[in-house]
Amino acid sequence: MRGVRNTVSVPLVELVKRRREPDVVQTLRSTAAATIAYVVALRLSSEPAPLTAPLTALLVVQVTLYSTFVTGVRRVNSVVAGVLVAIAFSVLVGLSWWSLGLIILASLVVGRLVRVSEFVPEVAISAMLVLGVTQVASTAWDRVLETLIGAVVGLLFNFLFVPPVWVSTAGQSIDGLARRMRQLLLRVGEGLTDPTPVERAAERLHEARRLDHDISEVDAALRQAEDSLRFNPRVKEGLLYRVVLRTGLDTLEICTVILRVLARTLTDLAKRRGGEPLLPPEVGATLQELLAHVADAVVSFSVLVTTQVSESAETAEARLAEVLATASTSRERLAHLLLDEIRRDPRHWQLQGALLTEIDRILDELDMEHRSKRLMEELDRASREQRERHPRLAAARQWVREALPRRAPTS
Structure with missing residues (x-):
């Protein structure tokens, strides 16, 4: 029993x-x-x-x-x-x-x-x-x-019995994706100054390709969250939430594509080096440090995207700006080291230059100014499409906004 x-x-x-x-x-x-x-x-x-x-x-x-x-x-x-x-x-x-x-x-x-x-x-x-x-x-x-x-x-x-709003669930999915990207960036940075077999570099490339499946799962969770915000009386700024999460996922998706290209570049470099260290000690250590900063920036970006409270959002924004500034400093140091290395040994300058270009693209996608511009564009586009789809409702809302300030205060 x-x-x-x-x-x-x-x-x-x-x-x-x-x-x-x-x-x-x-x-x-x-x-x-x-x-x-x-x-x-x-x-x-x-x-x-x-x-x-x-x-x-x-x-x-x-x-x-x-x-x-x-x-x-x-x-x-x-x-x-x-x-x-x-x-x-x-x-x-x-x-x-x-x-x-x-x-x-x-x-x-x-x-x-x-x-x-x-x-x-x-x-x-x-x-x-x-x-x-x-x-x-x-x-x-x-x-x-x-x-x-x-x-x-x-x-x-x-x-x-209004269904729950699944914004937090979608936020957890986005945060989980960002942390998996962080782990992969850290693993990509490991052993850059050690002899690197092609098989190990190719394994990192396969991990980067598997992120496409994670993107699909997060996209499904985000679609559910977007639907939960529509017609929901408990949500006052549903459009803003939808656009913030959607643009955040779009940015991370672009970063996963760049990360896959970065892993492919390192795999090609491993083939060229034939089991030798991918980079000289100082260059490899600086690139590993830079990848660690980029990994932290990806997580900080996801925290900023999924944070709804204004005070927490300001803290997340300040944290992301700090991490990006540190990554930018490390990037400049790596650029000078790579330039010196290419002058000394120009055999692999295309691949070494590609590494820096791909990191620049990730940092540009995570940049605060780029993020704000994209967010405003998407908000304007979504608002315009909503007005075109429901012109009478948009006209009624505009009339209410214009009429409310004209009301005389009651004594």
């Missing part, structure tokens, strides 16, 4: 520990919404087991409020379209193998026309289920009613 309790308690403990993860939140919210939808459908629908309602609620309740609204509208449109197709075919033809084929074809075409996205097969499914019964009109009405119940319950559930 004690073993059974331990077997049950362990998953529960793990569930409690992970209660703020998107998968856990989604599981609990979907279960509750589907159950409520079934209870409501039992009272309103004539079907003995109205499972379409909890199925719709299960599909409608998403991790974010924005995706819930979009999914709910698409789901209802797909079912209504399928029901209309079934009613039309029930009047014209009966159910046979050739009419079934026509129904499926027509339903899929209609689904594309009404733009229900991933619910295109739902149009055909609804049409076939409705047409497969004797009382088409009654069944069609029940299916539409159950779908509406599930969609409304799902939407109301997310409006009453």
Whole structure:
């Protein structure tokens, strides 16, 4: 008996520990919404087991409020379209193998026309289920009613119990990516003055290429965070948060590409050196020091991007400026050492010069002025696209801004 309790308690403990993860939140919210939808459908629908309602609620309740609204509208449109197709075919033809084929074809075409996205097969499914019964009109009405119940319950559930804002989760993903980049930069800087086999240099190159997979995972987490900010009443500056995180990830993605090129340059240099040290002692030590500063700058940049409190953001900005200044000083020292080395031995000047160029590109991407300029450009572009997409809403907001200062103070 004690073993059974331990077997049950362990998953529960793990569930409690992970209660703020998107998968856990989604599981609990979907279960509750589907159950409520079934209870409501039992009272309103004539079907003995109205499972379409909890199925719709299960599909409608998403991790974010924005995706819930979009999914709910698409789901209802797909079912209504399928029901209309079934009613039309029930009047014209009966159910046979050739009419079934026509129904499926027509339903899929209609689904594309009404733009229900991933619910295109739902149009055909609804049409076939409705047409497969004797009382088409009654069944069609029940299916539409159950779908509406599930969609409304799902939407109301997310409006009453607003989903979490996943900005912190996306921030953790960005921070994790930056720290993996830091570790790789430090490993790239190790052993520059020692005999370096091509295999070891190529291993660093493969690690840099694997960062592309990390970028994809962070991008997925960021998209979820962006959706959680849309239509969310708890968020006042959703556009700013979205642009800050998105531009931050774009910068880190560019840096990963440059880091991959840097690792490739060192691999090519290892091939040219044939097992000899890649760089002379003083040059190698200075490059290792510079890579360490660049690694710290990458982490400081991620902290600045993911920090929401103004005071903490100012501290992060000051820290990044300090690290970049130190890296710039180290970079100048490396440039002079490389110039002296190229004058002494110009055989590998292209690769040695490329190392400095690639580091310059990373420092330029992390530069505060470059960051501020890019952020303002993206904010202007996003605001302009929003005004063009919703001109009436933008005009109403502008009118409110202009009208508020004109109000006379009340005595």
